[in-house]
Amino acid sequence: xxxAQVPVTVLTxxxxxxxxxxxxxxxxxQHGKKYAVIVNEFGELGVDxxxxxxxxxxxxxMNNGCICCTVRGDLIRIIxxxxxxxxxxxxxxVETTGLAxxxxxxxxxxxxDDVKARTRLxxxxxxxxxxxxxxxxxxxxxxxxxVAFADVILLNKTDLVSDDDLEKVEDxxxxxxxxxxxxxxxxxxIELDAILDKGAFDLKRILEFEPDFxxxxxxxxxxxxxxxxxxxxxxxxxxxxFQKWMGxxxxxxxxxxxxxxxxxxxxxAPRRYVYQGVHMMMDADWGTPWKDGEKRSSKLVFxxxxxxxxxxxxxxxxxxx
Amino acid sequence: MKxxxxxxxxxxxxxxxRSVVADAPVAACAFSRDGKTVAFALGDGRVxxxxxxxxxxxxxxxxxxxKGAVLSLIADPNGDGFLSGGDDGRxxxxxxxxxxxxxxxxxxxxxxxxxxxRSNGAFAASVGKMALVVDRSxxxxxxxxxxxxxxxxxxxxxxxxxxxxxxxxxxxxxxxxVTLPPRxxxxxxxxxxxxxxxxxxxxxxxxxxxDIHVWRIAQASDMRMQGYPAKVxxxxxxxxxxxxxxxxxxxxxxxxxxxxxxxxxxxxxFGEEGAGLITVVxxxxxxxxxxxxxxxxxxxxxxxxxxxxxxxxxxxxxxxxCLAWSPDGFQLAAxxxxxxxxxxxxxx
Numbered sequence: 001x002x003x004a005q006v007p008v009t010v011l012t013x014x015x016x017x018x019x020x021x022x023x024x025x026x027x028x029x030q031h032g033k034k035y036a037v038i039v040n041e042f043g044e045l046g047v048d049x050x051x052x053x054x055x056x057x058x059x060x061x062m063n064n065g066c067i068c069c070t071v072r073g074d075l076i077r078i079i080x081x082x083x084x085x086x087x088x089x090x091x092x093x094v095e096t097t098g099l100a101x102x103x104x105x106x107x108x109x110x111x112x113d114d115v116k117a118r119t120r121l122x123x124x125x126x127x128x129x130x131x132x133x134x135x136x137x138x139x140x141x142x143x144x145x146x147v148a149f150a151d152v153i154l155l156n157k158t159d160l161v162s163d164d165d166l167e168k169v170e171d172x173x174x175x176x177x178x179x180x181x182x183x184x185x186x187x188x189x190i191e192l193d194a195i196l197d198k199g200a201f202d203l204k205r206i207l208e209f210e211p212d213f214x215x216x217x218x219x220x221x222x223x224x225x226x227x228x229x230x231x232x233x234x235x236x237x238x239x240x241x242f243q244k245w246m247g248x249x250x251x252x253x254x255x256x257x258x259x260x261x262x263x264x265x266x267x268x269a270p271r272r273y274v275y276q277g278v279h280m281m282m283d284a285d286w287g288t289p290w291k292d293g294e295k296r297s298s299k300l301v302f303x304x305x306x307x308x309x310x311x312x313x314x315x316x317x318x319x320x321x
Numbered sequence: 322m323k324x325x326x327x328x329x330x331x332x333x334x335x336x337x338x339r340s341v342v343a344d345a346p347v348a349a350c351a352f353s354r355d356g357k358t359v360a361f362a363l364g365d366g367r368v369x370x371x372x373x374x375x376x377x378x379x380x381x382x383x384x385x386x387x388k389g390a391v392l393s394l395i396a397d398p399n400g401d402g403f404l405s406g407g408d409d410g411r412x413x414x415x416x417x418x419x420x421x422x423x424x425x426x427x428x429x430x431x432x433x434x435x436x437x438x439r440s441n442g443a444f445a446a447s448v449g450k451m452a453l454v455v456d457r458s459x460x461x462x463x464x465x466x467x468x469x470x471x472x473x474x475x476x477x478x479x480x481x482x483x484x485x486x487x488x489x490x491x492x493x494x495x496x497x498x499v500t501l502p503p504r505x506x507x508x509x510x511x512x513x514x515x516x517x518x519x520x521x522x523x524x525x526x527x528x529x530x531x532d533i534h535v536w537r538i539a540q541a542s543d544m545r546m547q548g549y550p551a552k553v554x555x556x557x558x559x560x561x562x563x564x565x566x567x568x569x570x571x572x573x574x575x576x577x578x579x580x581x582x583x584x585x586x587x588x589x590x591f592g593e594e595g596a597g598l599i600t601v602v603x604x605x606x607x608x609x610x611x612x613x614x615x616x617x618x619x620x621x622x623x624x625x626x627x628x629x630x631x632x633x634x635x636x637x638x639x640x641x642x643c644l645a646w647s648p649d650g651f652q653l654a655a656x657x658x659x660x661x662x663x664x665x666x667x668x669x
């Protein structure tokens with residue numbers, strides 16, 4: 001059965017941010033779509049639904065000596081099981097616990113061949129509690145990393161804060177991850193189109209951004225805080241040099257580089273080369289073709305800690321023809 | 322046992338068979354203890370029963386017995402029916418007439434692995450982080466919790482123990498009246514398949530990292546075989562325990578366990594290449610034959626003595642998902658992701 005890959009949306013967010021409210025709405029609203037929902041706490045959902053599967057967030061370290069190569073084995077098992085059902089899904093939603101690192105969930109979709117064949121990671125959606133986000137940042141790395149991994153952010157509970165405070169929260173989110181699309185919401189109310197089936201980690205978002213290629217002042221010391229950087233060029237990319245550079249870079253700095261993604265114009269290739277990485281794991285594929293006369297430019301984004309902008313820029317430039 | 326693969330008939334004509342089209346992926350298949358019935362576990366909640374005799378009339382498709390997909394199925398060790406587990410958290414006993422009785426119900430859990438002991442009538446099920454053992458009289462005991470969900474379970478040869486696969490290795494539990502502490506055998510990573518050898522001396526697992534791991538139980542020593550291009554999800558020991566067959570290779574692949582064991586030796590490989598990778602492998606219950614199903618849909622029968630093999634079914638594009646031998650070893654059942662149910666009669 002040659003089937004299309006089922007899109008998977010990963011839903012993260014700190015405790016109490018509004019994930020359960022969002023899930024309940026997805027499960028109870030009439031949208032004509034069929035979603036399987038993988039949750040951690042069965043009881044929390046008010047909806048009794050056959051399509052809700054309980055998972056235990058079982059993370060294991062890959063047996064390859066790399067401590068950031070962690071994967072959710074339970075997800076592999078559940079996705080294989082879901083694919084045995086006669087009824088197919090329009091999408092799968094994976095909820096993580098409030099204190100979870102989104103890394104292992106995302107990496108699962110890079111690691112397992114069976115999962116890769118049947119599903120594709122569509123987007124990481126993070127629900128942020130507008131009222132408590134700034135204080136949550138002080139309580140550990142989780143809130144920051146959830147924003148760092150996000151493709152889409154629901155800035156929720158906006159009714160509970162002043163406009164000034166909301167600006168502050170949004171600025172802080174931008175300083176961590178400028179490439180996530182932010183939707184301001186109350187009670188997690190949002191059109192599902194805005195968060196589901198966005199396509200390939202919402203790479204379009206990258207293209208909308210002016211890169212800080214020659215933009216200085218972005219290399220100021222963030223300390224251990226997560227920040228994002230991007231680079232672009234109109235010169236074609238040499239694929240071998242890029243693979244080699246990126247492979248070595250992630251091997252060395254993969255623990256600090258939470259996300260990396262890019263759309264590259266490869267020398268002589270008719271299609272875009274779409275690249276994405278989570279920590280040390282990376283994946284690349286040919287995307288849509290370039291149109292006649294379209295400007296072929298490449299863009300690369302890094303989100304992580306201790307990003308050395310000068311070094312990354314030089315590395316990327318060395319890959320250009 | 323008369324299955325002569327050197328006979329030219331085997332190469333020119335496919336053997337007599339029954340083919341039924343179901344409407345959902347097949348997760349598992351099994352022959353009943355008396356060999357008269359074949360059952361297929363389907364992704365629409367049905368357990369489809371067919372007469373093992375390929376010429377006998379088959380009944381109509383039954384009503385679903387599970388709410389979601391049927392994930393596991395074995396022959397009932399205490400009767401001539403079957404046991405099935407589903408993603409509805411229910412474990413059912415299916416009588417030869419297709420009627421179902423509930424043995425266990427744990428909402429929110431999946432019952433995705435089942436194993437039985439041939440002679441003592443006990444069977445085991447994976448239920449989340451626990452392994453459940455039901456004895457001949459229906460007494461039910463739980464073993465665990467394990468550090469992660471139990472990915473596979475199997476019985477020792479004498480039926481006194483079960484082994485479970487999970488993260489970080491395997492655990493051997495004594496299930497007799499005397500309660501002994503469980504034995505942990507550690508190996509990092511996620512273990513996704515497990516088979517106890519037919520002589521009781523070895524336990525083999527397939528891991529997430531595309532290799533297999535084998536423990537020698539008495540010495541608690543272990544070995545690792547690497548180099549597979551995919552996860553080894555199917556393992557099968559030959560009846561005489563001399564060979565361990567593994568999936569995830571383009572030809573039959575058997576590790577030698579006779580004598581000093583496989584350390585330092587390559588596996589024996591034979592069969593016709595060119596049909597993708599083997600997804601399921603099933604050693605014959607008594608003799609030197611082995612059946613293998615491919616991700617292309619091809620089905621091959623091999624003979625490890627002569628290293629010959631014949632094609633039983635051509636590729637059709639749908640991966641073979643399960644294989645089962647009849648107790649007498651004259652019939653073979655197979656299912657695939659498309660929902661094609663096949664019973665082959667190998668007597669010629």
